[in-house]
Amino acid sequence: MSRSIAIVTDFERRFIKPAYLLLLFMMGLTGFSQMPIFKRYYIADIPGLGWLAEYYVTHVIHYLGAIALLFLMAYCSTVYLALLRRKYRLTLWAHVRVILLAGIVATGVLRVLKNLPDVLFSPGFTMTIDIAHLAFMMLFIAAAIGAALTKGGWLKEI
Amino acid sequence: MSVSRRTFLKTGAAAACAACAAQVPLPVSAQPKNNRELATLIDIRKCIGCEACVEACRDANAPKYPEPEKPFPRMYPARVKAEDWSEPERQAVRDRLTPYNWLFIQEATVRIDGEETTLTIPRRCMHCQNPPCADLCPWGAARKLKNGITRIDADVCLGGNKCQDVCPWAIPQRQTGVGLYLDLMPAFAGNGVMYKCDRCYDRIAAGELPACIEECPENVQTIGPREEIVREAHRRAAEEGLFIYGENENGGTNTLYLSPVPFDELNQAIAAGKGKPHLAAVEDQMAHGDRLAKAMLIAPIAGLAAAVARIYKVVKNSAGEGEERS
Numbered sequence: 027m028s029r030s031i032a033i034v035t036d037f038e039r040r041f042i043k044p045a046y047l048l049l050l051f052m053m054g055l056t057g058f059s060q061m062p063i064f065k066r067y068y069i070a071d072i073p074g075l076g077w078l079a080e081y082y083v084t085h086v087i088h089y090l091g092a093i094a095l096l097f098l099m100a101y102c103s104t105v106y107l108a109l110l111r112r113k114y115r116l117t118l119w120a121h122v123r124v125i126l127l128a129g130i131v132a133t134g135v136l137r138v139l140k141n142l143p144d145v146l147f148s149p150g151f152t153m154t155i156d157i158a159h160l161a162f163m164m165l166f167i168a169a170a171i172g173a174a175l176t177k178g179g180w181l182k183e184i
Numbered sequence: 185m186s187v188s189r190r191t192f193l194k195t196g197a198a199a200a201c202a203a204c205a206a207q208v209p210l211p212v213s214a215q216p217k218n219n220r221e222l223a224t225l226i227d228i229r230k231c232i233g234c235e236a237c238v239e240a241c242r243d244a245n246a247p248k249y250p251e252p253e254k255p256f257p258r259m260y261p262a263r264v265k266a267e268d269w270s271e272p273e274r275q276a277v278r279d280r281l282t283p284y285n286w287l288f289i290q291e292a293t294v295r296i297d298g299e300e301t302t303l304t305i306p307r308r309c310m311h312c313q314n315p316p317c318a319d320l321c322p323w324g325a326a327r328k329l330k331n332g333i334t335r336i337d338a339d340v341c342l343g344g345n346k347c348q349d350v351c352p353w354a355i356p357q358r359q360t361g362v363g364l365y366l367d368l369m370p371a372f373a374g375n376g377v378m379y380k381c382d383r384c385y386d387r388i389a390a391g392e393l394p395a396c397i398e399e400c401p402e403n404v405q406t407i408g409p410r411e412e413i414v415r416e417a418h419r420r421a422a423e424e425g426l427f428i429y430g431e432n433e434n435g436g437t438n439t440l441y442l443s444p445v446p447f448d449e450l451n452q453a454i455a456a457g458k459g460k461p462h463l464a465a466v467e468d469q470m471a472h473g474d475r476l477a478k479a480m481l482i483a484p485i486a487g488l489a490a491a492v493a494r495i496y497k498v499v500k501n502s503a504g505e506g507e508e509r510s
């Protein structure tokens with residue numbers, strides 16, 4: 027019976043996907059709210075959404091989301107590499123999204139470093155990071171839509 | 185009786201004279217060694233409110249001032265208002281910060297030794313050590329330089345006003361009708377460029393003093409490596425019973441003020457408001473970023489540990505079942 031050992035637990039089945047989707051949605055929302063657009067376009071006027079125009083609030087949420095996302099990514103990639111790889115392979119869409127997520131994380135981590143008091147990057151490098159973070163995110167959204175439309179999924183059984 | 189700054193100094197004790205002697209700018213040039221941060225010390229007692237610094241700043245930095253194109257492009261939605269300081273009478277405004285006035289003199293009438301005294305205080309960007317304006321600028325237009333200057337690149341800034349919103353002193357000021365946003369989608373994003381004191385970064389790079397420091401007849405300001413400035417501020421504060429502002433404000437700034445009266449008293453006495461920064465105590469606005477960055481370091485390790493624990497369980501179970509079967 028060893029083959030039927032739950033390689034993906036019930037808990038994982040139930041929680042990882044919603045957590046991942048919720049996290050990415052919040053990261054997207056708080057990420058875009060770093061630009062001064064939600065107030066301009068009345069979105070922050072919608073009752074309950076006023077916080078979207080509070081830069082410090084959205085900044086803290088974005089950092090908290092990054093912490094949760096890093097935890098989830100480390101968990102999922104370790105479980106995949108150690109266990110699931112024997113039975114599943116990453117789809118093409120999964121590869122695309124992994125690469126883009128890696129880009130988002132790498133540029134995000136650099137931006138967090140830059141915000142520490144003693145870390146200084148050159149102006150050009152800072153701008154490159156900012157624009158690359160945004161570009162990776164836009165491409166990721168496109169890839170997520172592509173994956174959803176083609177029912178790309180993440181894993182396929184070998 | 186209202187006593188001017190100069191009278192106060194003249195009638196002041198010998199301490200004031202000693203303080204004057206210490207006013208000569210530090211012998212170090214304005215060029216930082218080993219890229220250390222430069223800070224300025226502003227001894228409020230010495231300022232006579234002559235505004236020579238304000239004029240010097242305006243002269244030295246006039247080439248950097250906005251030259252907006254008019255009429256401004258229409259902006260949507262209607263709530264987005266143009267901010268225009270470019271008409272001659274508005275450009276002439278000197279009693280607050282504007283895109284054309286990066287330094288102004290704030291007045292505070294307080295009682296010193298029972299005598300009513302009017303102090304004059306040069307106000308401009310504090311050049312924070314960990315500036316929220318630069319940390320939170322989404323484009324990297326606002327940035328901190330190695331020598332402790334925070335400046336906004338007028339070629340990159342889109343004028344979204346975020347730096348002013350997150351600055352504890354609301355320092356940067358906007359002019360509509362200039363900058364990069366005009367080349368993008370001026371109707372829908374951006375609203376000009378934000379301007380503030382750049383501590384004469386170009387003059388400093390050329391080994392010169394900032395214009396306001398050079399032109400001040402009373403040597404109110406001293407510039408030098410931050411450690412030296414902090415040490416000097418503490419020395420004078422201890423010897424002459426003065427109060428310091430800016431050393432720890434917002435986690436530390438590169439502008440230290442010395443005052444004969446406590447700053448909460450001064451803060452009560454100044455007219456603070458739009459373009460007129462307060463003198464209240466300020467918590468470190470980016471402290472959350474420093475704390476959460478540490479948690480960010482631990483998060484992947486925690487995720488890895490949770491995964492290892494889970495894998496261990498599976499391996500143990502499968503080993504157990506294997507044994508059962510054999």
Ligand code: SF4
Pocket residue numbers: 309310311312315316317318334350351352353354355356380
């Ligand atoms: S005082 Fe305001 S504008 Fe100046 S560096 Fe600090 S946050 Fe930026």
Ligand code: SF4
Pocket residue numbers: 240241242244245286287308380381382383384394395396397
């Ligand atoms: S340092 Fe330069 S830019 Fe700043 S207030 Fe003085 S003269 Fe103006």
Ligand code: SF4
Pocket residue numbers: 230231232233234235236237238289304306399400401402403404405
């Ligand atoms: S030039 Fe010096 S004395 Fe005159 S207002 Fe400026 S800081 Fe004060």
